[in-house]
Amino acid sequence: MAATRRLTHSVAVITLNNPPVNALSYSLRRSIIKEFVDASKDSSVEAIVLCGANGKFCAGADIKEFGSTSVDSVSLNHINDTIESCKKPVVAAIEGVALGGGLELALSCHYRVANVQSLVGLPEVLIGMIPAAGGTQRLPRLIGIPAALDMIVRGRHVPATEALQLGILDEVVKTNTIDAAVQMAMKVLGQPLENRRLGTLPVQAIPNVDTFLDTAVKRAKGQFRGAQAPLACIEAVKATLHLPFLKGVENERVLTASLWSTGQPQAQQYAFFSEREVGKWTTPSGGKWDKVPPKPIQTAAVIGLGTMGRGIVTSLSKANIPVIAIEQDAKQLDQGRQAVNALLDREVEKLKLQGKTSVPGNGLGSVKFTVDLGDLHSVDLIIEAVYENMQLKKEIFRKLSSIAKPDAFLCTNTSGLNVDEIASVTNRPQQVIGTHFFSPANIMRLLEVVRGQKTSLTTIATAMSLGKTLGKVAVLVGNCPLFVGNRMLGPYLEQVNYLLEEGSYPEEIDQALEEFGFAMGPCRMMDLAGLDVGWRSRMEQGLTGTNAPPGAPVRQRNGKRYSPLADLLCESGRFGQKTGKGWYQYEKAGGRIAKPDPWVRDFLDKYRRTHQIARHQANSQEIQDRCMFALINEGFRVLEDSIASGPEDIDVIYNNGYGFPKHRGGPMYYAANVGLPKVLSTLENYSKANPDVPSMKPAFLLRKLAAVGGPPIKEWRTQLGNTSSKL
Numbered sequence: 001m002a003a004t005r006r007l008t009h010s011v012a013v014i015t016l017n018n019p020p021v022n023a024l025s026y027s028l029r030r031s032i033i034k035e036f037v038d039a040s041k042d043s044s045v046e047a048i049v050l051c052g053a054n055g056k057f058c059a060g061a062d063i064k065e066f067g068s069t070s071v072d073s074v075s076l077n078h079i080n081d082t083i084e085s086c087k088k089p090v091v092a093a094i095e096g097v098a099l100g101g102g103l104e105l106a107l108s109c110h111y112r113v114a115n116v117q118s119l120v121g122l123p124e125v126l127i128g129m130i131p132a133a134g135g136t137q138r139l140p141r142l143i144g145i146p147a148a149l150d151m152i153v154r155g156r157h158v159p160a161t162e163a164l165q166l167g168i169l170d171e172v173v174k175t176n177t178i179d180a181a182v183q184m185a186m187k188v189l190g191q192p193l194e195n196r197r198l199g200t201l202p203v204q205a206i207p208n209v210d211t212f213l214d215t216a217v218k219r220a221k222g223q224f225r226g227a228q229a230p231l232a233c234i235e236a237v238k239a240t241l242h243l244p245f246l247k248g249v250e251n252e253r254v255l256t257a258s259l260w261s262t263g264q265p266q267a268q269q270y271a272f273f274s275e276r277e278v279g280k281w282t283t284p285s286g287g288k289w290d291k292v293p294p295k296p297i298q299t300a301a302v303i304g305l306g307t308m309g310r311g312i313v314t315s316l317s318k319a320n321i322p323v324i325a326i327e328q329d330a331k332q333l334d335q336g337r338q339a340v341n342a343l344l345d346r347e348v349e350k351l352k353l354q355g356k357t358s359v360p361g362n363g364l365g366s367v368k369f370t371v372d373l374g375d376l377h378s379v380d381l382i383i384e385a386v387y388e389n390m391q392l393k394k395e396i397f398r399k400l401s402s403i404a405k406p407d408a409f410l411c412t413n414t415s416g417l418n419v420d421e422i423a424s425v426t427n428r429p430q431q432v433i434g435t436h437f438f439s440p441a442n443i444m445r446l447l448e449v450v451r452g453q454k455t456s457l458t459t460i461a462t463a464m465s466l467g468k469t470l471g472k473v474a475v476l477v478g479n480c481p482l483f484v485g486n487r488m489l490g491p492y493l494e495q496v497n498y499l500l501e502e503g504s505y506p507e508e509i510d511q512a513l514e515e516f517g518f519a520m521g522p523c524r525m526m527d528l529a530g531l532d533v534g535w536r537s538r539m540e541q542g543l544t545g546t547n548a549p550p551g552a553p554v555r556q557r558n559g560k561r562y563s564p565l566a567d568l569l570c571e572s573g574r575f576g577q578k579t580g581k582g583w584y585q586y587e588k589a590g591g592r593i594a595k596p597d598p599w600v601r602d603f604l605d606k607y608r609r610t611h612q613i614a615r616h617q618a619n620s621q622e623i624q625d626r627c628m629f630a631l632i633n634e635g636f637r638v639l640e641d642s643i644a645s646g647p648e649d650i651d652v653i654y655n656n657g658y659g660f661p662k663h664r665g666g667p668m669y670y671a672a673n674v675g676l677p678k679v680l681s682t683l684e685n686y687s688k689a690n691p692d693v694p695s696m697k698p699a700f701l702l703r704k705l706a707a708v709g710g711p712p713i714k715e716w717r718t719q720l721g722n723t724s725s726k727l
């Protein structure tokens, strides 16, 4: 980890070298300042270029060093101020990424030249922080408050072509970025540098700035629900209007300290590293991500062009993988084709905005639409995405056994069916795996990769690698009903139903959980997913409908508490958004604007009267605790059963697939933060009062960890001990 210096003509080229992303660790910072000061004093040097080794400029501060002491003696602010005030021209040569402290370093240079493929941004907000090395002060001075605020609050990675238009970059080149930067440095020799020192410039005035900033605060509160960093970013940028540069930088420091005390940065940084950790899968048989090479996937196919299939085809095409898209008849194929083409048109528009129109074929993989399964004979990987019906899925996999080439991988996109049962009808169970995409599959980042009993390590490696190629965060999980995410949702939604029975209204429950930070409350989520999905499944399980045990009490099944509320809603044709009515009413069938429905209130009131349930109106805290602790308790059971290999896996699943607020780290991190003894005692109390709700009986692992005082989450794995692993 060092910066090295060489001389090209009279230009000193200082290269940041700290693989893999040239993060600004303490020792790299120390080395940069030394090389820089030496170069600025060296009389043979007329200008300086800063660049990064291995095709990457710099991904910012070394996040691993946050929170550790004694690393601040060479601050990035000091480096940036030294660079900005240098009398010799300094040019940043940006390749790959200039993010966070990396862009702040580049902004302190007098000029910036970048490769066309590179990305720049201030993504600190995504790890719960604000840019605090002058970024919130220099960027608005360079590109104005509105554009800077948009970048800083969203933490957007901006493509070089857009950054050039915004005025962040002075030149964009296709090749030889460092040479171009050296040329630029020589060209500007002798020119005045005063107006290139961003810290000395005034910020451009905009009309009605106060209204503009108030609107930004309101929008951020609505969008980021409880996350403090976006608000601190706005506060920091606002300071450019009334504080001189150095005071503005001091304000960044104060805001950072205050953010740190909320615990949100720590949670988001845990989430950041957990996303990277889950890619490093291992299996009890000794399989390991870096020991088993994946097979290359050159062609793929998707069977079924419903909502999921359309998204999966788009996702594959976006990753430049040619896809064959299959439907069972010409009419459905045509509908699927139109829907996929509309999604792909949007992708082309996005690529155009990123200046990537020159990529052959727009950088999208071709899509061939067909009704002929025979066309699949030579594809490398097939994803079945028909609706959730075991018999139908088995029929398709039987056919694929004889049609697909012997080394083709067969994936099932199921949200909870038994992958082993599907694999059992094929002639290659070792090449069968579950790939549980989340809707809309072209947008949602999560992919649950479900390993069957016979799934080979190569198949796991290939599915995990495909996830990465598709830009997803893939998490390896074991095969059990509903896998991880949906399994944990069961007890959570059970509590929602009980709260509704007891006296809460849908909008109160949603408000409590949206205040907690969820992107969407559970009643709105059920309406979006379709209430009929669960209803059909409960009918198949014999819990409701004609298969229900004759004479079973309405609110009990097999001796356990049961809520028939959602069944009753479905029986009256209320399936959620798709029918325009569910827990809410919508402007039309398929509408999205949820309005509280007096019919639902009336229905719930009548239900309570019929069943003589005394009304208990839970407050937000009770709603949050009951729902969250139910979710967490099932998370512990998932760990006990080794369906997920660690708490990080669960947290990544919830953060990326279920709208869990990242600033709380994930459900298991949240549990550790609340304190496991508290989670345990709340569950114990509930369980004692409600022995007919077994999902709330504290999990063994929770008891075990609470008994040793609730150790930090990093230590949980060692406490898991010997379990019969399904991974």
Ligand SMILES: CC/C=C/CC(=O)SCCNC(=O)CCNC(=O)[C@H](O)C(C)(C)COP(=O)(O)OP(=O)(O)OC[C@H]1O[C@@H](n2cnc3c(N)ncnc32)[C@H](O)[C@@H]1OP(=O)(O)O
Pocket (backbone or CB within 6 Å): 020, 021, 023, 024, 059, 060, 061, 062, 063, 064, 076, 097, 099, 100, 101, 102, 123, 124, 127, 129, 130, 131, 132, 133, 273, 276, 277
């Ligand atoms: C001192 C002043 C304060 C400044 C504030 C900051 O600068 S905060 C940091 C701001 N920067 C970021 O938030 C960037 C975070 N990184 C990324 O977004 C991505 O990693 C990337 C740079 C876009 C690269 O993505 P890619 O998908 O190619 O690789 P990975 O994400 O898997 O990363 C590779 C490994 O690098 C580690 N890493 C990445 N960034 C940092 C970082 N800033 N600090 C420390 N480590 C970082 C990452 O963890 C991976 O490590 P592995 O061990 O290989 O898992």
